[in-house]
Amino acid sequence: MAGQRYVIRHLNDITLTGIRIFYLEHGVHFQLRRWAAKIMSLLISANKLFALTQSHRLHNILKGVFEVEVLTPPNTIPYRCEISPETIQEALRAALA
């Protein structure tokens, strides 16, 4: 009995009760805005590229010569980034020391 009470209180505390009820009733597990942005990501990307062509600074660069050269992938990982709470804390301590 005590265990059941604990579970219910836990759900309320993290305010997921409403979401869970909705999931059960409607089965919608996604956000409309996120879906809309993903559908239109093609146009959003094109818009950003188009803005480059109208930039005064970048205009001359775009008129230059472009060459694409494929480099061979490195045999080893060039760098490793670990962002665990411990390493972030350590980095903060080192920065503030």
Added chain:
Amino acid sequence: MACLKGDSRTLETRLYIVFNHGNDEAARRCPQHLMSIFHMLRQVPHIQSADGSRKVIPNELRDNFIKICLAIHNYSFDIFAHRVTKRQDKLSDIRECIQQDQTYFSPQQRSTLVNFLQHVDAIIRDAAGAQARKQLPTVSVQMLLSMYSYWTEHNLLPKDGVADNKATLLDMADGWLVKGT
């Protein structure tokens, strides 16, 4: 990372881009894809705007914009089709919920949301129709552009793309749906 290298007359900018993909077909097509994008960008005329910034695509550059879209899209149809059709089974349920609402949304907002869902339905049908050619025709990209304009003008999506965190009508709808109507 970029560096400048000067010889007698020119400056060279080297831009190193790291792609996170394997040694597959996508990787092999990447250089050609990049060149086609650059080619498109070079063809867009530069039109001076009064304040140096341009948020709206002028009519005379609309065709150039469509070509940029096609240049991107020709290499990413499968991703586009996947994104579009991923949630299609929920579309009619959501539309029904919104149409049944009487109090939360204003009639104008409800109408805008229903239009949005009709647009999505049309995009899904268009993507399904283009599966065989793996490419949307120009007229479909023009339709997408019209819909995107509608979505931004009616505050369904922010005008400045995904980076803008301003709350939109779709955020309002998401909040309403989560509360369980």
